[in-house]
Amino acid sequence: MGEGKQIARAARKQAIRRKAQRRHSRFYERCAHWSFSHHDGEPICWHRERWVLAGTALLITALSGFILPAWASAMRPEATAPAHDLLPLALPKAPAATMQAPTVEDWRVVQVQPGQTLSDIFQGQGLSLADLQRVMDAAGGAASALHNIRPHQEFDFLLGNDGGLRGFRFDKDQASRATVRFDGAKPTLVVQAREMERREHVAHGTIDSSLFAAGAKAGMSAAMVGKLADLFKYDIDFVQDLREGDSFTVVYDDVYRDGSYLAEGDIIAAEFVNQGRRYTAYRFRKADGSYGWFSEDGRPIQKSFLRIPVDFTRISSTFSVARLHPILGRMRAHKGVDYAAPTGTPIHAAGDGVIKFKGWMNGYGNFVVIQHNGTISTAYGHMSRFASERVGQHVSQGQVIGYVGMTGLATGPHLHYEFRVNGVQRDPQTVTLPKPEPLPAAQLARFKAEVVQPQLARLKALDANIKLARLGSTARNDD
Template sequence: MADGKQDARSVRKQAIRRKAQRRHSHFYERCAHWSFNGQGEGTPIHWHRERWILAATGLLITLLSGFLIPAWATAMKPVAVEPVEHTLLPLALPKIVAPTLKAPAVEDWRVVQVRPGQTLSDIFQSQGLSLTDLQTVVDNAGDAKAALHHIHPGQEFDFLIGRNGNLEGIRFDKDEATRAIIRLDSNAPSVATVVRAVETREQVAHGVIEDSLFAAANKAGLSNAMVIKLADLFKYDVDFVQDLRVGDSFTVIYDNVYRDGAYLHEGDIVAAEFVNQGHRYTAYRFKRADGSDGWFSEDGRPIQKSFLRIPVDFTRISSPFSAARMHPILGLMRAHKGVDYAAPTGTPIHAAGDGVIKYRAWMNGYGNFVIIQHDSHISTAYGHMSRFATERVGQHVHQGDIIGYVGMTGLATGPHLHYEFRVDGVQRNPQTVTLPKPEPLPGAQMAKFESTVVKPQLARLMGIDNNYKLAQAESTKRSDD
């Protein structure tokens, strides 16, 4: 039975061999003499020659590998370079000292702002400095000394104080465009000035009076200080207490001043227009031939008239000019040949125009009384003063100079100014009298004024006014719709 299984295996092996020979017949045809004896299918195949060939081939490969691989590894190995011997010689080099880098010292300046009522000595003492320090600063201030004698609230002083409390430096504004820096931390004190960039930027405001001038101006963005400047320009033509009406309007072009790019303060009015009860008044800033600034109307005449219409800041007219009135003290009907302006006691009284003080003394009924002669025809009189100013008889005064203060001396029931305007010795109503017009600019200046100031600024004023009217009309139309 075992022989039967062996025969079956032999038959299966021979079948596999024959199948391989048929599939790869082209190989066996070329290589049949290596291992096959060419006998019939049933003859066993012998591999003796093939084994010898395979063994020889393996031996040859082994020998070649043993020779080629070491040779290749040797070829790839980098060539060793023999080290070259060097001789070290001493060389003297200059000594290099590394620089010591120090951070720049930051100076600690103390900024002090002047408060109302403070003096420069108060400020120095508040910083622990002595009057000797103040004197040292004044002595070394050079042409900036004037700025130390005239300080004002809001002004700034910067102090550099040493570790021992000694003053090493101070800096302050010499004027709006320059800063003075005084250094005292060296053997010899030094003073330097630094120029600061100052520029002006124009602003425009327009308003219509509905309640008061201040309310309308504030609504238009003007400060109270700018409102006072506006009223001061037109005070010769407009009584801002008695003459204002609802519907009056104003347009103002003014400067704002900036220093080093930051807002500093309001500047002056460049051009302005005021419409009062249908009458239009204008003012334009213009530099005169002598370099001074002035304000002129469109016809080139100075805004500043020869006379102030009202020489005092008053609260109300307590008694107008009248041919007959009942005297409040005497109880008699008599003419009141002036205007009484009620004001608090001590309110300054100003000269209405340039002139010479002709009388300064007590006068019955008028109390403390002053008369100013302006020319051969015109004089002005001021009564009931509480006290006089420093001017004396025969002294020349300018328009706006203070000549006394409001009071109630003489026959008066309350503090007020009795003001008279006299022409050839005859009293005229100060509120209605025709005041002499000032002379216009001379020819060459007039031409420059008209071309460089009036023409461009008038166009701006009219444009602003027209735009406002268009806006109002549009607003009214929308409301009606």
């Protein structure tokens, strides 16, 4: 069976070969003798044509090995050698073997603790009072800054390997630093100016519970809220008059030294709305170079008289023509206002004037009377003790004249305060206080042009933005 298949396969090959020979008979006639095969068992013989084919193949192979690499190299762009210029350079001299890198001085920073004195601080650094005296002598006029030191104030000490004082640094004032050195033939003093910067802020608040809570919510420090209250204390009683919904807008600045926060700055402009009534204050530099705060009409915010001359907790008794006396037990006129406050709370002069009386006065206890002008005087009773002022001495508004107590007929510590016109007591809470005089005409014009107009526009723009924000919030809540 297998032999039959092989015979059939050979027959097909012979048929295909005969067909190809018939179709390409001319080629076979001309080139059949070029074959490398042998016929009829004859050995291979190299004829002329075979030698030609072999030689041509070898020649083509050799030429390919030489021509192609040469052609590829010829097609590459010629590389241009970079040009080099030789320049003579002056080399720096090698540092002498004796030269050393500058050393970093190890200044020791000491912060003042409550109750400490400058001598305590020096002794705490292992220094003597003689060292402190050397500093005071070398500092000269700058030493005045060392006479009254405050808690948290900082002093820098530079000590030698033996513990001796080599240098001392302190703030001459807010904008300059003084350095005293003892590492030379004689002491030296250098005063350097420090970079001062004021950064402005704008705050707005609405009273919900208290002024301080609203100020904190607006991002103001307690000290700045205190300045705001102090600014408007002549017109607003922040204990009795404040109402929920009252609002304020403040432009103020903070002080930065050498890029770091230093202290609260000043209020530049402020607006306070109390029970629907609007009060304003603008900071302005007067002709004499001093600063003051003025309302929009150019009148000083600081009135001729303080409405309340003491920081109090509550009004324990109001002005009345008939009141049951808590000690005497009978009806009696109470011709002043009693402000309850802890014993020792400072009492301030309500206005500029001269001390007319100072001493014991029946039921008033320790008593002071100040005459302010030809018609107006103020009286202060139940003091625990007096300040150092004497009868006939001039006092300024806000100056401490005594301290809260309960001397005389009193059931608890408080200030009894009277406001008298031509010797007749008036209710301090309702009496019309005289208005201060406005700025002179030339300063008033400059004040309105340089301060009021730009700051008022700023406050109005801020109020408008706040109202828009509230409307947007209301609309979102309605949705």
